[in-house]
Amino acid sequence: MRRISKIVTGGVLALALGVSTASAVANAEDHPGDYTGPGVNIRQTGNLDSVVLGMGYQGQGLMAKCSAQGGSNVDGETHWIKHSNNQSKIVGYSIKTYVTWSGGIPYSSGSVCNG
Numbered sequence: 355m356r357r358i359s360k361i362v363t364g365g366v367l368a369l370a371l372g373v374s375t376a377s378a379v380a381n382a383e384d385h386p387g388d389y390t391g392p393g394v395n396i397r398q399t400g401n402l403d404s405v406v407l408g409m410g411y412q413g414q415g416l417m418a419k420c421s422a423q424g425g426s427n428v429d430g431e432t433h434w435i436k437h438s439n440n441q442s443k444i445v446g447y448s449i450k451t452y453v454t455w456s457g458g459i460p461y462s463s464g465s466v467c468n469g
Contacts, residue, residue, distance in 0.1 A: 389413075392412060399447055399466050400424070414442070418459050421462070422434045422464060
C-alpha cells in the first residue's frame with residue numbers, strides 16, 4: 355500500500371490511500387502521553403454531541419496530535435486533544451482534562467484541528 359505524507363507548518367498532514375481515517379498513524383509531530391483515568395471518551399470531534407468512537411484507559415498510552423479550542427465546555431475546559439490510542443489505534447478527541455502528553459502540540463480554533 356502506498357502512503358503519501360505532506361509536512362505542513364505547525365503539524366503533519368498524513369494522507370493514506372485506501373486506509374480508514376480511524377487507523378492511527380504516528381507522525382514526527384506526535385507527542386506521547388496517556389489518559390488520566392479509566393473510561394475516557396474518544397469522540398469524533400471536540401463536542402459532547404459528537405459520536406463516541408471508543409474509550410481510553412490509563413496505561414494504554416496515546417499520541418497527542420493537536421489541540422482544538424472551541425468545542426464543548428466540560429467543567430470550564432474547552433480544549434480538546436486530537437490523539438491516537440496506542441492500544442486500540444482509535445483516532446479522535448478527548449477533553450484536555452483527561453489526557454496528558456509531553457512537548458508542544460499544534461493549536462487550532464474550533465472543535466476540530468486544522469489539516
